[in-house]
Amino acid sequence: MSELPSPENFGYMHAMNLALHAEMAADEDVFLLGEDVGVGASGVTSGLLPRFGPERVLDTPLSEQAFTSFGTGAAMLGKKPVIEFQISSLIYLVFEQIVNQAHKFSLMTGGQVQIPVTYLVSGSGSRFGWAGQHSDNPYSLLAHAGIKTVVPGLPSDAYGLLRSAIQDPDPVAVFAPSPLLGATDPAYGGEDEIVPLGEANVVREGGDLTIVAVGQHVGTAIEVAESLSHRVDIEIVDPRTVYPFDWDCLRKSVNKTGRLVVIDDSNRMCGLGAEIVATAAEEFDLVAPPRRVCRPDGTVIPYALALDKALIPGAEQLTDAVNATLKSASK
Numbered sequence: 603m604s605e606l607p608s609p610e611n612f613g614y615m616h617a618m619n620l621a622l623h624a625e626m627a628a629d630e631d632v633f634l635l636g637e638d639v640g641v642g643a644s645g646v647t648s649g650l651l652p653r654f655g656p657e658r659v660l661d662t663p664l665s666e667q668a669f670t671s672f673g674t675g676a677a678m679l680g681k682k683p684v685i686e687f688q689i690s691s692l693i694y695l696v697f698e699q700i701v702n703q704a705h706k707f708s709l710m711t712g713g714q715v716q717i718p719v720t721y722l723v724s725g726s727g728s729r730f731g732w733a734g735q736h737s738d739n740p741y742s743l744l745a746h747a748g749i750k751t752v753v754p755g756l757p758s759d760a761y762g763l764l765r766s767a768i769q770d771p772d773p774v775a776v777f778a779p780s781p782l783l784g785a786t787d788p789a790y791g792g793e794d795e796i797v798p799l800g801e802a803n804v805v806r807e808g809g810d811l812t813i814v815a816v817g818q819h820v821g822t823a824i825e826v827a828e829s830l831s832h833r834v835d836i837e838i839v840d841p842r843t844v845y846p847f848d849w850d851c852l853r854k855s856v857n858k859t860g861r862l863v864v865i866d867d868s869n870r871m872c873g874l875g876a877e878i879v880a881t882a883a884e885e886f887d888l889v890a891p892p893r894r895v896c897r898p899d900g901t902v903i904p905y906a907l908a909l910d911k912a913l914i915p916g917a918e919q920l921t922d923a924v925n926a927t928l929k930s931a932s933k
Contacts, residue, residue, distance in 0.1 A: 612757065612786060612787060613757055613784070613785050613786035613787055614754075614756075614757045614760050614778065614782040614783055614784075614785050614787075615645045615646055615778075615783045615784065616757070616786075617757040617758065617760040617761035617764075618646045618722075618724070618760050618761065618764050618778060619645070619646055619647070619648055619649070620761055620794075621760070621761045621762075621764040621765045621768075622634065622646070622647065622650060622684065622764070623649070623650065623653070624765060624794065625684075625764075625765055625768045625769070626650065626653075626654050626658065629682060629768075630658075631680060631681050631682045632658075632681075632682045632683075632684065632768060633654075633657075633658040633659070633660065633676075633681060633682070633683055633684070634647060634650060634654075634658065634659050634660065634683075634684045634686065635659075635660040635661075635662050635669055635672070635673060635683060635684070635685055635686075636660075636661075636662055636669065636685055636686035636687065636688070637661070637662055637664060637686075637688065638661065638688070639651075639659055639660070639661060639686055640656070640659055640661045643688065644686065644688050644724040644725065644783075645724075645783065646686065646722070646724040646778070647659070647686060666687070666692050666695045666696050667695060667696055667698075667699060669685065670685060670696040670699040670700065670704075670721075671699050671703070673685045673704075673719050674699060674703055674704045674707075674717060674719060676719075677704070677716070677717040677718050677719045678707065678715055678717065682718045682719070682720075682768060683719050683720070684719075684720045684722055684768060685719065685720065685721050685722065686722045686724055687721065687722065687723045687724070688724055688725060689725065689735075689736050690723050690725065690726040690727065690736075690737075690738050690739060690740055690777065691735050691736060691737075691738050691740070693721070693723065693740050693743075693744070693775075694740065697743070700721065700744070700749065700773060700775075701744070701747040701749065704717045704719055704773045705717075705747065705748065705749055705772075705773055708771075708772060716771045716772070717771075717772065717773050718768075718769075718770060718771050718772065718773075719773050719774075720764070720767045720768050720770075720773075720774050720775075720776060721773065721774070721775040721776065722764070722776050722778070723775065723776065723777045723778060724778050724783070725778060725780040725783060726738075726739050726740075726741070726753075726777040726778060726779055726780060726817075727739045727779050727780050727781065727817070727818070727867050727914075728780065728781075728867075728903050728910055728913075728914050729780045730907060730910055730911065731905065731907050731910065732903075733903060733904065733905040734902040734903050734904070734905075737903035737910070738903075739777070739779075739817075739867050739868050741753055741775065741777045741844050741868070741874065742844070742868045742869075742872065742873050742874045742877075744775050744844075744845070745844045745845035745847075745874065745877075746872070748845065749773055749774070749775055749845065750767070750770065750772055750773065750774040750775070750799060750843070750845060750846070751774070751775045751776075751777070751843070751844040751845045752766075752767060752774065752775070752776050752777070752799065752842060752843045752844065753777045753779065753816055753817040753841075753842070753844055754776070754778065754817070754842060755779075755782075755805075755815065755816070755817050755818065755819070755820030755821070755840045755842065756787070756805075756820060756840070757785075757787045758787075758795065758797075759797050759803070759840075759842055760778065760782075761794070761795075761797075762795050762796050762797025763776065763797045763799070763842060763843070764776055765796050765797075766796055766797055766798060766799050767799070769796075770799060774799070777817070779817040779818040779867070781818040782817070782818050797842065799843050799846075800843045800846045800847075800848055801842065801843065801848055801851070802839055802840060802841045802842055802843070802847075802848035802851035802852065803839070803840045803842055804837065804838070804839055804840075804851065804855065805820055805823075805824065805838040805839070805840050806823075806824060806827055806836065806837060806838040807837055808827070808834075808835040808836045808837035808838075808859065809835045809837070809858060809859060810834045810835040810836065810837075810859055810861065810928075811834060811835075811836050811837070811859050811861040811862070811863065811924060811927060811928065812836075812837045812838075812839060812852070812855045812856050812858075812859045812861065812862050812863070813826070813827065813836055813837070813838050813839070813862075813863050813864070813865065813920070813924070814839050814840075814841060814852065814862070814863075814864040814865070814866075814875075814878055815838055815839070815840055815864075815865050816840075816841060816844070816864075816865065816866045816867065816868075816874060816875075817867060818867070819865040819866070819867060819915065819920075820838065820840045822865060822915075822916060822917050822920055823836075823838045823865060823920065824838060825917050826917050826920045826921050826924065829917075829921070830921065830924060834924065834928060836924070837855050837858070837859055839851060839852055839855050844874055847877075847878075849881065849885075852878070852882070852886075853885070853886055856882055856886040856887070856888065857886060857887045860887065860888055860889035860890070861888065861889060861890050861892075861927050861928070862878075862879070862882050862886070862888065862892040862893070862927075863892070863893050863894070863895065863920065863923045863924055863927055864878045864879055864892070864893070864894040864895065864896075865894075865895040865896070865915055865919075865920050865923075866878075866894065866895070866896045866915075867896065867897065867914065867915060868896055868897060869896065869897045869898070869899060869900060869901050870894070870896050870897060870898055870899045871899045871900065873894075873896050873897075875894035875895070875896045876894065878892075878894070879892045879893070879894050890927050890928075890930045891927075891930060892927075893923045893926060893927050894923075895915045895919045895920050895923050896915055897913055897914065897915065898913060901913050
C-alpha cells in the first residue's frame, strides 16, 4: 500500500482513497475499473495498482458505455465493481447502462439478480475554467431515476459513505464535489467509521432557521451561520444521501425552526433544491416561504472564469436568502 498521508494532511481525496484500500482489502470481489485508474490520475485511486495488481485495478479504453456495461455484467456474476468517472458529465453517456439496465435488473427479476456496482464520480461540478462539458452536477438526474445517490460534504463522510456504497447490494452513485478534492481537514484523522446510506447529519444545531447544504456547500453554510450568529441561530442539515433522502431528519429540524433555506449546486429547474422546497411547503410546519440557492435555470458553465464563478451559488447568495427568509417571517 502507498504511504498514507500524515494526520494534518488528511482530507477529502485521501478519505476516498483510504475507503477504496479498505474495501478492496476486506473483500476480494471488489475491483476497480476506469480510465487511468492504475496511475491514479485523479488522486483517488493512488496506490491501488501496486497493492492489488492489474487483475483488480483495470485501466479501460476510452469508452464509458463499454466499461460501464462490463461492470454491470461483472456485478451480475457476483463481483463488486467500482467504476470511476473522472468527469461528471460522462454520466450522460452511460445513463442507459445505469438507469435502464443496472438499476432495473433486481426489480425486474424479483430480486433474483443483484447489481452491487458503485459509480464513483471523482470530481463533480465546476472546476473553475473547465467550461460547459466538464462542470455539471447531475446527481439530481440519478435521484430522479431512483438510483441510490450520495454527495458527501465532509472527509469523514466521503470515507464512510463510499464504503457503504461498495457494500450495498444495489447500484450506488457517489459524487465527490470538485471544490473539496484538494481540501484537508485537521479534524479528520483517517477514522474508519461506516456511514449508513440514507441518514442525514445535523452539522450545526440551531433554533431559528434551517439550512440544507449539499456537498461543498456544507462549508458555505457553516461560514454563513458563523457570520450571522450574532443575530440568528442557524441549524445546518447535510443530507449526505441525496436519494433516498432523510425526510425525517429534515422534518424534525424545520418543525423546530419554522424556516428553511436550501443551497444546492444544481440547476434550478428540477434540481434537488426544488424537491426539498416543494416537500417542505407541502408537509412541514413553516412560518415563512422556503427559499433555494442554486444555479440558474439551464446553466451551462462558460469557459470565462469570472462568468463561471458568477453562476455558482455561494456565501453571498446564501446570506441574502437567509435575510429574506427572516424578513418575510416577521411580517
